Amino acid sequence: MKRRDILKVGAAAAGLGFPAIIRAQPKEIVMLGIWPATGAFSDVGPILDRGMRMALEERDMKIQGRPVKYIVRDSATAAGAATRRVEEAVDGEGAKFVIGPWSSGVALAVSEVAKRKKVFHYFSGGTEDISGSRCHRYSFQWAASPYTAAKTVVDNFMKANPKARRWHLLVADYAFGWSVEKYIKEVGKTHGIEFVGADRHPLGEREFSNYVQKAAANRPDAVAMINFGLDAVSGAREIFNFGLTPKVPLIMTWSSGVEELVQLTPEIRENIWVGSNFYYTADTPVAKKFVAAYQAKFGNPPGYAPSAAYGMTRMMLHAFDKAKSVEVRDVITALEGIEVQDLVGRMRVDPKTHQTLRPYFFMRCKPKSAMKHPTDFADIIATGDTPLPAEYAACKDLGSF
């Protein structure tokens, strides 16, 4: 056989054989984690990625026998950058399932992209608009409703401190802060709480002395912060520096838990009460397994951020299982009304609003003398899962696909 003939045979074999190999490869399912790698919350992006990756790795990166291609893009905590990158991932990479980002304001913009591009979207954050006034068929909310959080925090704090009726609020001035503030005030009325002051600060505020001076001047029985991340850490630190805590209790109403508490010293944490969507001592089989695996892998317990990414991915995977399909519409339909025992206990998805109905945690920080190890920050003293009353629900119609 001549050299040319060999090449012809090889070319024919390649022409016939390779497409067969390609056909035999099941089509991959592309999932996008849109996490902040730069800008505000850039410290949280890598650990959000860890959570989503861990949930997918539990399934060996496969769904219904098909490989999962997990891609990550930087949300930059900027609506413009995040939406552009989600669109590029959907159009260029074929992403159909999107989880993230980490900021409520940015998430609302990403949610609009999900609606327009008809892709699945799961988010965890403090805005109630995803499952409220701007709800639609493609976006879901994993974090507890701001009402659930406010009710859990206010009810249980007042149970422990019935005389603390003069509250001063420090509120992050964006979608998340406004939502939680509204319900803190609403639930506060039922306890006869007087809000002696409520100051709003911009996202990324680091200089809290002026806010704390105003809070101190109001002589409150308690200070409640409705902010997040470094804002919450900076605020708590300054409240301690001004000598308010530990005399006056400080409530971090919507905290990331571990990620924030680790940045405060035990002295600063004294008499701090914390509301969070997750705490690593949560007593559920899934949480225990996840916390053990996370600690073994990364050496420290997971906070709210990796847990939310892990929890959202797990809920989405439950929906895949229920749907027995990998089509976006089927997965969405399966997730609507699903009920599972998962990361934080009993978890349901309201089919009318796409709000995940789940427990919210309320903790009290431990004094230094009671800490058994360096990350033994707090005890869970209560959980609450009161859903948003129907009269407050702003999501009237999810619409069609």
Place this chain on the structure above:
Amino acid sequence: MLYALMGLGLSLITGILNIPNFAHGALFAIGAYLLVTTVGVIGNFWVSLLLAPLGVALLGLIIEYAGIRRLYAAGHDYQLLFTFGLALILSEGIIVVWGPVGFSHLPPQILRGGVDLGFTFYPKYRLFVMVAAGLLILATWLFLEKTRYGAIMRAGIENKEMVSLLGIDIHKLFTVAFALGAYLAGIAGALTAPIRGVNPNMGVDMLGIAFVVVALGGLGNLLGAIAAGLLIGVAQAVVAAYWTEASTAVIFAVMALVLLVRPQGLFGIR
């Protein structure tokens, strides 16, 4: 006062070298981290407060001697790019050495808690910082105004070629000026650590304000930097008392307003 301290250091470098030092925020952050680390090692806040900024000054000296000096012939664009790249390297270096998660550092026991000033309750440590920063600014001012080397430095800002023609080693002058600017950034960072804690992005937050202070005071104008730093601080405090939401925006609003009326800054460009 801390804004003035940062602005003074940045203005000194800008005035002498004719370039904005983008690494100034990173030097500020390193000052804070060095303080926390030194306290952890030797357990004494006051000694650490002396050592940490000296470490930053030494770093500044190395940066100028080993980096910027080699780019004088290449022009300002290269020096500017160098400090920009250096800022990124130093910020990432902080994450590599100290990790991505910030942490808090308490003031020394004697300065914890607050004092009732009659009209307001104020943390003791912040009062200490005001006094310490004020003294540092005064000492820097006296050095620049009353000493021979300070006079050479001011002359260097006015006219480098003339200073060089008088037989003064201009390169040595650049090195000392950069180290002094770095020292001021370092001590501002060290003083800030017990107030704001430390985190890898703290330098970026402060750099923006430092540039506002320098632009507002007049590029390279040392007196302008001090005055602008104080003005920004006071404006922020006053606005926050009545309209907290605008307390950050006021920094940039004041700069925009002043530059509209006086594009050369409050005290003019040197």
